Amino acid sequence: DIVMTQSPDSLAVSLGERATIKCKSSQSVLFSSDKKNYLAWYQQKPGQSPKLLIYWASTRESGVPDRFSGSGSGTEFTLTISSLQAEDVAVYYCQQYYSTPYTFGQGTKLEIK
Amino acid sequence: QVQLQESGPGLVKPSETLSLTCTVSGGSITNYYWSWIRQPPGKGLEWIGYIYYTGSTNYNPSLKSRVTLSVDTSNNQFSLRLTSVTAADTAVYYCAGLGDMGYYFDSWGQGTLVTASS
Numbered sequence: 050d051i052v053m054t055q056s057p058d059s060l061a062v063s064l065g066e067r068a069t070i071k072c073k074s075s076q077s078v079l080f081s082s083d084k085k086n087y088l089a090w091y092q093q094k095p096g097q098s099p100k101l102l103i104y105w106a107s108t109r110e111s112g113v114p115d116r117f118s119g120s121g122s123g124t125e126f127t128l129t130i131s132s133l134q135a136e137d138v139a140v141y142y143c144q145q146y147y148s149t150p151y152t153f154g155q156g157t158k159l160e161i162k
Numbered sequence: 163q164v165q166l167q168e169s170g171p172g173l174v175k176p177s178e179t180l181s182l183t184c185t186v187s188g189g190s191i192t193n194y195y196w197s198w199i200r201q202p203p204g205k206g207l208e209w210i211g212y213i214y215y216t217g218s219t220n221y222n223p224s225l226k227s228r229v230t231l232s233v234d235t236s237n238n239q240f241s242l243r244l245t246s247v248t249a250a251d252t253a254v255y256y257c258a259g260l261g262d263m264g265y266y267f268d269s270w271g272q273g274t275l276v277t278a279s280s
Contacts, residue, residue, distance in 0.1 A: 089266035
């Protein structure tokens with residue numbers, strides 16, 4: 050299984066400031082034939098189901114604000130929120146879909162400082 | 163975008179079978195992959211498996227011996243059976259749709275808490 054490790058486990062950022070969450074995979078999720086990174090990011094607000102934010106490591110899902118961006122390749126990835134808003138308080142998960150079993154990171158809890 | 167809704171018992175006795183159904187509305191169940199994911203209270207997400215509308219399946223090896231997914235295209239539903247449950251199977255169970263022919267989860271149900279307890 051591919052192990053996904055996120056850092057940090059929790060993060061407190063001031064409103065309007067940048068938030069950065071890292072995700073590392075135990076093996077590359079870059080598929081050589083199509084040059085795509087098989088990685089997604091999700092946001093889970095308290096009491097809600099997860100919501101897709103980013104797929105193919107950097108493609109924003111329709112309707113997701115452009116303050117959310119994804120980057121990285123191979124085994125190291127980053128989710129960046131450029132200017133934190135109050136509604137961004139949530140737990141964020143990365144997920145690899147390079148191979149089954151699909152696996153998620155342990156989650157990063159984002160709070161307001 | 164499609165809407166998904168889980169249904170089934172919220173309490174299952176240890177050693178018995180957990181059965182849940184997901185109803186898809188606002189779109190067809192065909193030409194899409196469908197999945198179950200669970201989340202123990204206060205913990206992270208675990209993928210259980212997926213099923214294509216044709217009935218083709220792929221299961222997490224950690225649960226494979228106890229899991230069966232099935233699909234009912236006439237009713238736009240797919241289902242999960244998990245046998246021999248223990249307290250460790252207590253979790254919120256989500257059904258989800260997979261985008262791009264079986265990769266990331268682009269639609270989710272609201273989730274249903276299933277507690278394994280006598």
